[in-house]
Amino acid sequence: MPVLExxxxxxxxxxGENEVQALNDVSLTVEQGEFIAVIGPSGSGKSTFLSIAGALLNPTQGEVILNGKNLHEIKPKDLAKVRLHEIGFILQTSNLVPYLNVLDQLLVVKRMAGKVTKEDKQYAIQLLQELGLGEKLKKFPEQLSGGERQRTAIARAFMNNPSIILADEPTASLDSKRAFEVVQLIAKETKLRNKAAIMVTHDERMLEYCDKVYRMEDGRLSLDETSTHKK
Structure with missing residues (x-):
């Protein structure tokens, strides 16, 4: 069963009196272990696409299926649980909580979902070690580099063991070296943990780490065979 359809x-x-079609008859399937990219110019519909995929916005027409569930049929109060437990978000900026250290950035996700267990703490430490942050557990955001903050955000996105990761321009605030590191880590964790991941990006240099590349133009999505240069 696909993770997302x-x-x-x-x-x-x-x-006003006008209508703007942000998405136009978009169809897509994302499987476990698959890391895809969506590229396209500003205003092409990428943000709307990601918001609908993240259960933040309802489509006007069509269906969005996450783990076999039609999101349109889920009550609004229950959609919050879907976003918390089944979707991990990585944004343009890390959006870390300034007064929490690196370890607590992850544990706060578990507190939102319920009680934090010893196993949760062990899992958080494991994630941070995998992302090269094992020596930074007690550091606060202001003590981290931009790349370290974004790596913390990646670890946080995986903390609740979601089915799918949605990354919105995750390298926008990073230099080239850090940007490549961040995308490599998203790809690595997606494969390691058998998750699905979608990255919206304008930086086509990052596409080599993706399994598939889709291009969004005027609200229409199409597979872009020429843009895939996966290593």
Whole structure:
């Protein structure tokens, strides 16, 4: 069973008397262990696509299926649980809590979901060690480099063992070296933990780490065979 499916999804915004079609009949399937990229110019519909994939926005038409569940049929109060337990988000900036150290950045996710156990703490430490942050557990965001903050954000996204990771321009605030490191780590963790991952990016240098590349233009999504240069 696919992790995520878009079935003929469209999204129309009303602007006064006018309508703007942000997504136009988008269909997509993402499997376990698959890391895909979505590229396209500003205003092409990428942000709307990611918001719908993350259960933050409802489509005007079509279906979005996550782990076999139609998101449109889930009550709004239950969608919050879906976002917490089944979706991991990585944003353009790390969005770390300034007064929490690196370890607690991850444990706060478990506190939101319920009680923090000894196993949760061990898992958080394991994730941080995998991402090269084993020596930074007690450091606060202001004591970290930009790359370290973004790596912490990656670890946090995986903390609740979600089915899918959604990354919105995760390298936008990083230099080239750190950007490559971050995308490599997302790809590595996706494969290691058999998750699905979608990255929206404008930086086509990062596409070599993705299994598939899709191009968004005027709200339409198509597989871009020419952009895939996976190592």
């Amino acid at each position: 878009f079935k003929n999804v469209s999204k129309i915004y009303k602007q």
